[in-house]
Amino acid sequence: xxxxxxxxxxxxxxxxxxxxxxxxxxxxxxxxxxxxxxxxxxxxxxxxxxxxxxxxxxxxxxxxxxxxxxxxxxxxxxxxxxxxxxxxxxxxxxxxxxxxxxxxxxxxxxxxxxxxxxxxxxxxxxxxxxxxxxxxxxxxxxxxxxxxxxxxxxxxxxxxxxxxxxxxxxxxxxxxxxxxxxxxxxxxxxxxxxxxxxxxxxxxxxxxxxxxxxxxxx
Numbered sequence: 001x002x003x004x005x006x007x008x009x010x011x012x013x014x015x016x017x018x019x020x021x022x023x024x025x026x027x028x029x030x031x032x033x034x035x036x037x038x039x040x041x042x043x044x045x046x047x048x049x050x051x052x053x054x055x056x057x058x059x060x061x062x063x064x065x066x067x068x069x070x071x072x073x074x075x076x077x078x079x080x081x082x083x084x085x086x087x088x089x090x091x092x093x094x095x096x097x098x099x100x101x102x103x104x105x106x107x108x109x110x111x112x113x114x115x116x117x118x119x120x121x122x123x124x125x126x127x128x129x130x131x132x133x134x135x136x137x138x139x140x141x142x143x144x145x146x147x148x149x150x151x152x153x154x155x156x157x158x159x160x161x162x163x164x165x166x167x168x169x170x171x172x173x174x175x176x177x178x179x180x181x182x183x184x185x186x187x188x189x190x191x192x193x194x195x196x197x198x199x200x201x202x203x204x205x206x207x208x209x210x211x212x213x214x215x216x217x218x
Contacts, residue, residue, distance in 0.1 A: 007067040008195040013049035033060035053176040055187025060175040069168035073145035076196040090178025100169025113141030116167040126157035136216035144199035154209030
């Protein structure tokens with residue numbers, strides 16, 4: 001695994017007491033997240049603590065470090081998500097200045113993957129695959145310099161031909177919200193949030209899904 005390209009990796013908490021109200025990044029870049037609004041922790045039956053978002057004010061600000069602003073032609077966004085309503089909601093976003101990338105769920109419960117490439121917002125969804133309210137899902141967006149690709153639960157869902165370099169974002173990377181003229185907050189939960197400045201392979205993504213699913217009852 002190319003760990004030097006892992007620029008955000010949220011710590012896994014499986015302690016008997018609630019974790020601190022912050023998010024520790026275990027990558028070498030230390031992009032720790034600050035809890036804003038009503039963001040909190042909830043413990044699953046598996047013992048894993050996950051981030052809880054209230055759909056109104058809560059988000060996690062992971063800062064503006066250059067490591068979170070890739071300008072090459074490779075990117076992977078990966079996380080586990082559990083939505084509590086059918087609505088446009090943000091999982092991860094750095095696009096408020098018309099740059100950067102985001103992963104979200106649209107009003108039809110489809111995974112939405114956006115990236116600004118060559119000054120243009122490129123957007124795609126997992127058109128025929130919907131998230132289920134109240135069920136954990138492994139959500140991944142990949143840009144490999146040739147295609148934008150979405151995976152759900154370790155499986156390929158959609159791709160879109162695309163080439164060019166990413167436009168670096170000048171704003172912070174936030175978890176639990178997206179910007180689109182207004183802010184759409186997540187009502188639900190996130191865990192195992194990761195950002196890579198390279199493209200995970202289909203085999204990598206399948207292996208991650210299989211290794212992690214036991215924590216989420218999937």
